[in-house]
Amino acid sequence: MQRPRRVALPEHGLVVFESHHAPGFVGELTDEYAKFLLVVAGGARWTASGRTIEPGAGTLCHVPAGLPHRQQDLPGQPVALYCFHYRTDLVPAEVYRQLSAPGLVAVELDGHDQGRARQVRALFQELLFEQDARHHAWQALMQARLLELAVLGVRLGTPAGHVSAPRAAASGGAARVTAYMHQLRSSFFRNQTIDEAARAVQLSRRQFTAVFRALAGASWRHYLLRLRLEHAQGLLVDSARTITAVAFESGFDDLSHFHHAFRTAYGMTPGEYRERNRPPPHDGLPARPSITPPTA
Numbered sequence: 570m571q572r573p574r575r576v577a578l579p580e581h582g583l584v585v586f587e588s589h590h591a592p593g594f595v596g597e598l599t600d601e602y603a604k605f606l607l608v609v610a611g612g613a614r615w616t617a618s619g620r621t622i623e624p625g626a627g628t629l630c631h632v633p634a635g636l637p638h639r640q641q642d643l644p645g646q647p648v649a650l651y652c653f654h655y656r657t658d659l660v661p662a663e664v665y666r667q668l669s670a671p672g673l674v675a676v677e678l679d680g681h682d683q684g685r686a687r688q689v690r691a692l693f694q695e696l697l698f699e700q701d702a703r704h705h706a707w708q709a710l711m712q713a714r715l716l717e718l719a720v721l722g723v724r725l726g727t728p729a730g731h732v733s734a735p736r737a738a739a740s741g742g743a744a745r746v747t748a749y750m751h752q753l754r755s756s757f758f759r760n761q762t763i764d765e766a767a768r769a770v771q772l773s774r775r776q777f778t779a780v781f782r783a784l785a786g787a788s789w790r791h792y793l794l795r796l797r798l799e800h801a802q803g804l805l806v807d808s809a810r811t812i813t814a815v816a817f818e819s820g821f822d823d824l825s826h827f828h829h830a831f832r833t834a835y836g837m838t839p840g841e842y843r844e845r846n847r848p849p850p851h852d853g854l855p856a857r858p859s860i861t862p863p864t865a
Contacts (some may be wrong), residue, residue, distance in 0.1 A: 574651035574730070576652070577660050578602055578654060578655075578656060581708045581711075581712075582656035582658075582659050582697070582712075582713065583653070583654065583655040583656065583659065583711055583715055584653075584654050584712075585651065585652065585653045585654075585693065585696045585697055585700055586651070586652055586702070586756075587649070587650075587651055587652075587656075587697075588649070588650055588651070589644050589647070589648075589649050589779070590647075590648045591647060592642070592645070593642070594613075594640070594641070594642040594647060594648065595639075595641040595729045596639070596640050596641075596642065597637070597638075597639050597640075598637070598638055598639075598640065599635060599636070599637045599638075599856060600632070600634060600635070600636075600654070601634060601635065602634050602635040602652060602653055602654045602655060602657070603631070603632065603633050603654070603656075603657050603668075603669065604631070604632050604654045604655070604776065605629065605630070605631055605652075605653040605654055605663070605718060606624075606629070606630040606631075606632065606650050606651070606652055606653075607628075607629055607630075607650055607651045607653075607690070607693050607776075608624045608625060608626055608627070608628045608629075608630070608649075609626055609627075609648045609649050609650060609651065610626050610648065610649040610650075610861060611625070611626065611627045611642060611648035611649055611650075612624070612626075612642070612643040612645070612647045612648070613640060613641060613642045613643060613648050613649050613813055614641050614642075614643060615630070615638060615639065615640050615641075615673065615675075616639045617636055617637065617638035617639070617672055617673040618636070618637075618672050618673070618675055622673060622675045622751065623643070624675050625680055626659065626677065626679055627677060627678050627686070628675050629675070629676045629678055629689055629722070629725070630673070630674065630675045630676075631668060631674045631722050632673055633657075633668075633672065633673075634654060634657050634669075636672060636673065639673065641720070649694050649733075650846060651697070653693065653696060653715075655715050658718075659675075659712055659715055660715065660716060661733070662718075663751070664716070664719050664723060665719070666721055666818060667723045668722050668723050670714035671688045671829035673721070674723045676722070678725075683763060684687050685721070685725065688721065689718070689721060692714050692717060692718050692721075693813070693847055694715055695714060699711055699714075702715070724752075724755065725752075726821075731786065737829075739817060742770070742771075742776060742780055743770055743773065744779055745770040745772070746770055746772070746777065746780045746781055748770075749766065749769060750771050750781070750784065750785060750792075753793070753796065754796060755790075757793055757797050757800065757819075757820055758797070758800075758818065758819060758820035759820070760820075760822065763777070763789050763790070766789060767777065777789070779807060783800075789821055790850050793820075794834075795820065797819045797830075798819070798830065798831060798835075799819045800818070800819045800820075801815050801819040801821075801827070801831065801839065804818060804819065805839055805843040805846070805848075806843065806844055806846045806848075810825075812824070812840060815827075815839060827839070
């Protein structure tokens with residue numbers, strides 16, 4: 570296929586399909602629907618609103634509805650991809666606004682936690698299966714997966730101009746660790762080792778440790794601990810959860826470890842901290858305390 574494939578949306582408002590480009594593929598498009606594109610092979614140069622991206626294998630892209638864009642495969646690198654077209658009213662307005670605000674967006678999945686990359690690929694695989702199998706409530710399930718993919722797109726998305734090729738190994742490593750640090754702020758509660766974190770960004774443990782410390786100003790262990798303790802602070806002040814629940818939701822599997830880490834950081838137990846910072850009766854919740862745990 571050397572020109573874009575026109576696929577009409579079915580009545581339920583979404584469709585997913587595979588697309589293989591022939592050498593020399595080029596096309597100019599303005600679609601009435603929005604679309605996610607998962608590139609699995611090849612390389613291309615796509616342009617929209619003055620931005621140019623060069624997505625390769627392992628890139629998730631989003632194109633808002635009504636955005637004029639040009640697609641052209643790079644010489645000798647015909648693209649193979651999966652397309653997920655959808656009607657925009659199937660996504661909550663605020664989610665779609667955040668998703669479409671940057672315009673053309675591309676996310677290198679391999680630059681993020683490999684669990685997230687697998688999640689995106691699994692979503693496409695499930696969408697393709699459900700569309701073919703048409704089991705009971707398959708359309709509702711596809712709409713649910715669309716929302717899941719949209720939220721992931723918002724959280725993982727970067728402006729299209731942030732994706733470029735080729736990339737030097739050093740800058741690529743720093744970019745992957747930066748993306749991982751951003752993702753860690755919403756996954757600090759997961760049970761992960763430093764070796765798993767290093768593998769997720771395709772670096773050796775030694776490389777990961779050096780790059781992470783240079784970017785964060787703290788070791789991976791201390792940075793992770795700080796995120797967990799800051800979350801625990803908020804739960805202690807802003808909720809009525811038990812100390813056990815606070816520890817669990819903040820990523821501490823062992824209650825005694827939580828007590829020890831909290832006392833070391835703040836000089837008091839979690840219970841004492843809550844009592845000292847408890848809001849007065851009938852008053853609104855105060856701003857979270859400014860106490861910050863050590864970074865090294």
